[in-house]
Amino acid sequence: MLETPVVSNNERDFILKGILSIIKEVVTAQQFEIWFSCLRVSSVTSNRITFVTPNSFIREWLKSHYHDLFSSAVYKVLNSSREVHFSTEEEVFDKLSATSFPPEEFFAGKKPPEENYHVPLNKYYSFENFVVGPCNRLAHAAAFAVSETPGLAYNPLFIHGASGLGKTHLLHAINNVLSSKHKMKTLYVPCERFVNHYISTIRTNSWDSFRAFYRNIDALLIDDIQAFENSQESREEFFHTFNTLYNAKKQIVITSDCPPELIATLEDRLISRFKWGLLCSIDNTTRETRIAIAEKKASLWGINLSHEAASYLAENVTGSIRELEGAIARLSREEKITKNSITLDRMRKIVWELSGNKRYISIETVIKAVSERFNIRVSQLQSRCRTRSLALPRQIAMHLSRKLTKMSLMEIGGYLGGRDHSTVIHADEKITKMLKKDKNLSIILQKLESELQK
Numbered sequence: 001m002l003e004t005p006v007v008s009n010n011e012r013d014f015i016l017k018g019i020l021s022i023i024k025e026v027v028t029a030q031q032f033e034i035w036f037s038c039l040r041v042s043s044v045t046s047n048r049i050t051f052v053t054p055n056s057f058i059r060e061w062l063k064s065h066y067h068d069l070f071s072s073a074v075y076k077v078l079n080s081s082r083e084v085h086f087s088t089e090e091e092v093f094d095k096l097s098a099t100s101f102p103p104e105e106f107f108a109g110k111k112p113p114e115e116n117y118h119v120p121l122n123k124y125y126s127f128e129n130f131v132v133g134p135c136n137r138l139a140h141a142a143a144f145a146v147s148e149t150p151g152l153a154y155n156p157l158f159i160h161g162a163s164g165l166g167k168t169h170l171l172h173a174i175n176n177v178l179s180s181k182h183k184m185k186t187l188y189v190p191c192e193r194f195v196n197h198y199i200s201t202i203r204t205n206s207w208d209s210f211r212a213f214y215r216n217i218d219a220l221l222i223d224d225i226q227a228f229e230n231s232q233e234s235r236e237e238f239f240h241t242f243n244t245l246y247n248a249k250k251q252i253v254i255t256s257d258c259p260p261e262l263i264a265t266l267e268d269r270l271i272s273r274f275k276w277g278l279l280c281s282i283d284n285t286t287r288e289t290r291i292a293i294a295e296k297k298a299s300l301w302g303i304n305l306s307h308e309a310a311s312y313l314a315e316n317v318t319g320s321i322r323e324l325e326g327a328i329a330r331l332s333r334e335e336k337i338t339k340n341s342i343t344l345d346r347m348r349k350i351v352w353e354l355s356g357n358k359r360y361i362s363i364e365t366v367i368k369a370v371s372e373r374f375n376i377r378v379s380q381l382q383s384r385c386r387t388r389s390l391a392l393p394r395q396i397a398m399h400l401s402r403k404l405t406k407m408s409l410m411e412i413g414g415y416l417g418g419r420d421h422s423t424v425i426h427a428d429e430k431i432t433k434m435l436k437k438d439k440n441l442s443i444i445l446q447k448l449e450s451e452l453q454k
């Protein structure tokens, strides 16, 4: 059941300031910066206060580490106790738009509140917190240019890439700069919400309000435009919105999980408009970028993550950055529970579990199986000797270890003749290539693999 808020926006700010000043007294400056500086209060009712966090990781952390501190600070500021509740920006956004999108104040002609739909400021998703690597350099540079010279640099800017690689992060980063530095009236909207809003407007027939909502703005940031695929009519409406904004030299930024021409039903006229500006992609991250992101996230969250651990994660959690964040969060929870820093062995098991695998295979088992299959001694496999009769089985052992054990490249190299990580990558690539051509080898390895996994 929805509770009626009992305080205005200004009062909420005032309450938040009071609570933060109490918290500031008892935590270190660094803790304050990491966990509290990005918070806002979304509602205060007669029995509950809701704090909004930039993401679910911070929400969970605050819940588990600082709940009591919040309760007592709230009590001091409000002179009565409230149930303390934490939500992410996304949850608040979803909840509000499920009840009414856009909020009623907007149509009632009232001045929209500060944290209205135009500016769900998520300061956490800033340019400073975005790690730049070869996979996202162009997208980042273009997003940054747009935030510096909106409407002029690239219009529209179209960023595409697979899920979890930072598209929404960049949209929020642009949004933050446009609204705080340029004081622009921006609208961040997931495409799906545009479509739902369009559908509900068919019912209410309030087209003037609908159009005003999307057109009386300085910049439109529309996320995940592939959601237009199944909605021809809302695409048509978007086409007109686009033209109006574009002709008025308003900045438009669009993201999608694929290039516009691969969105199956998108009309050519929209595709060609998207290409008027700059089209750029975010590609899969490289190992080095993933290490840098893991280290950046850990430092943002105040988690102790050794370089070795970051490398291990970067090599083994190779999907989206969201998964990498999940793995770091899981590690930090473990660390908290055991009160020790995590050993590499423990981490290996965690990552292994996270990837949904049941059976844990040790590198020793792999080496032993390869040595038996090729009739050479384990010590020979582990030696530095480079004769061809040993080199190939050693490369096979490296390949299988990488595939089955989830050991770090460095560890695999260490076990197999003290090689470095690039030797292991080279071996893995070489065997993968050979397997495509050499049927015999492919059969041998399939058999070895299935024996190991039994």
Ligand code: ADP
Pocket (backbone or CB within 6 Å): 055, 125, 129, 130, 131, 132, 136, 161, 162, 163, 164, 165, 166, 167, 168, 169, 170, 293, 321, 322, 325
């Ligand atoms: P997408 O919208 O492409 O699906 P998101 O922007 O939601 O992906 O990113 C998923 C998570 O990964 C976010 O928490 C985001 O901060 C993080 N992330 C992605 N790329 C980077 C990067 N280059 N640097 C820092 N964090 C990143």
Ligand code: MG
Pocket (backbone or CB within 6 Å): 164, 167, 168, 169, 223, 224
């Ligand atoms: Mg996204």
